[in-house]
Amino acid sequence: MVSIFGTKLNASTFTILLPIGISFYTFQNIAYVTDVYRKHTIPISDFLSFSLFIAFFPQVTSGPIERANHLMPQINHNRIFNYPLAVDGMRMILLGLFEKVVIADNCGAVVTLIYDNFEQQSGSTLFWNAVIYSFQIYGDFSGYTHMALGAAALLGFRLFHNFNYPYLAINIADFWRRWHISFSGWLRDYIYFPLGGSKKGRLIQVRNLAIVFVFSGIWHGANWTFVIYGCIHATLYILYIFYKKWDTSPPTIIGNCIAMAGTFTVLTLARVFFKAESVDKALEYFSIIFSTSLFTKPDLSRLMLLLLFGYLFLEWLQRDKKHLLDISFIKQASARYLIYIAIFLSILYFSGQSQSFVYFKF
Numbered sequence: 001m002v003s004i005f006g007t008k009l010n011a012s013t014f015t016i017l018l019p020i021g022i023s024f025y026t027f028q029n030i031a032y033v034t035d036v037y038r039k040h041t042i043p044i045s046d047f048l049s050f051s052l053f054i055a056f057f058p059q060v061t062s063g064p065i066e067r068a069n070h071l072m073p074q075i076n077h078n079r080i081f082n083y084p085l086a087v088d089g090m091r092m093i094l095l096g097l098f099e100k101v102v103i104a105d106n107c108g109a110v111v112t113l114i115y116d117n118f119e120q121q122s123g124s125t126l127f128w129n130a131v132i133y134s135f136q137i138y139g140d141f142s143g144y145t146h147m148a149l150g151a152a153a154l155l156g157f158r159l160f161h162n163f164n165y166p167y168l169a170i171n172i173a174d175f176w177r178r179w180h181i182s183f184s185g186w187l188r189d190y191i192y193f194p195l196g197g198s199k200k201g202r203l204i205q206v207r208n209l210a211i212v213f214v215f216s217g218i219w220h221g222a223n224w225t226f227v228i229y230g231c232i233h234a235t236l237y238i239l240y241i242f243y244k245k246w247d248t249s250p251p252t253i254i255g256n257c258i259a260m261a262g263t264f265t266v267l268t269l270a271r272v273f274f275k276a277e278s279v280d281k282a283l284e285y286f287s288i289i290f291s292t293s294l295f296t297k298p299d300l301s302r303l304m305l306l307l308l309f310g311y312l313f314l315e316w317l318q319r320d321k322k323h324l325l326d327i328s329f330i331k332q333a334s335a336r337y338l339i340y341i342a343i344f345l346s347i348l349y350f351s352g353q354s355q356s357f358v359y360f361k362f
Contacts, residue, residue: 023219024063025054027186032068034190041069049075058151062144062357064162064182071157079156089153091325091340096146098343103139103311105352107132110304115275118285123294126285128305133275134268135308138167140358141180146323161322165315170251170259172236173244175267187212205241210234220274225282229273236266 032053035041044050052075053068054060114121114129121129145162152159160182169175176184192212198205210231217230249255269286276282318324325343330336 024065025060027065027183028054031065031186031190035068041067041072044068044072056152056157058148058155058157059159062141062148063180064145064148064160065186066160066182070160074157082156085153085156085158088322088326089150092146092150092153092323094150094340094343094347095323095325096143096148096150097347098143099139099146100143100357101351101354102346103308104136104143105355106304106350107136107139107308107352108355109353110300111136111275118288121288122296122299123289123291124296124298125300126289127294128298128300130268130272130275130289132300132304132308134167134264134271135311137271137274137358138163144357165319167264167312168260168316168319169263170256171263172233172240172267175263176233176237183216187216191215202241206238209237209241213237224279225273225276228279228282229270232270232273236270 032041032044036043044053049072053066053071056066056071059066111129111133114125118126118129142163149159149161162181162183164178164181166175166179169178192208195208195211196204197208213234214227214230216233217226217228220226220229269289272285273279273282276285315324318326321327325339327336327339330339
């Protein structure tokens, strides 16, 4: 029938026609049905309210994954304009735009250029390129989330915060408490706990963690690279559980800094599998990294790396705040406005080449 429109149906056609962000509202549907079955939430009787809950436009394409008992009361409640919430929403939109077009898009241009001919690069260049890719992924996904939260706030809604400075994590468990929080919560509540969680012994807990993280890897795509990516996270998490059992030493500032750097480095290297087209490509990438050329001067902008880690330092300074632009503690309005104007101008003048959101394909 579609031939009358001058096209033919094939596998690639169905891939193109697949709705953006289908997994996000599929997970939201699963959570709703399961919560109703468990009697954790009341069934939604109004079709329009249910449709709004499932397809709420700010978060429908890339989350956060909402729960009915959190979003439905807001949908059913008569909302009035909330000035403080709207102002915070504008801050989050500004922050999200900065993360996306200044951080993610600029990093993406560098990453694409190097990945396209990584065989000719040095190990040091590929290592730092992997670091830049970590910032690209973070800026891309966090940027979308902050804009989604900001748009929802302008409409009077409070969505789940999906990121809590994840690159400040000191271990793999801490990372998953900070990264894609609504997804990790979904995995915990609808896969890990139903399998028995940690209540049936250490061996069952290891099995459950392996299932959860392999599932999280496959969620990103039907490719062995994503399976391995999930297995790496499962292995790190399982090792951390056994390490935590025997480690009784109190945390120190220096110890936390080393743990933070180590966690970031390991997760950055794991993302080589996330980015690679195939396992062979990922292994070839690693073979170059772990060669003698790792100790040569990288062919990358040191200024870019300095700015990225400078941004991470700003997050560390704001680690107790809801988001990076939560600067209400600055009492002088003129100082706050200067910060907003500086960020706005940086968006105008330092935006990178436009690229689609990475998580739109998941």
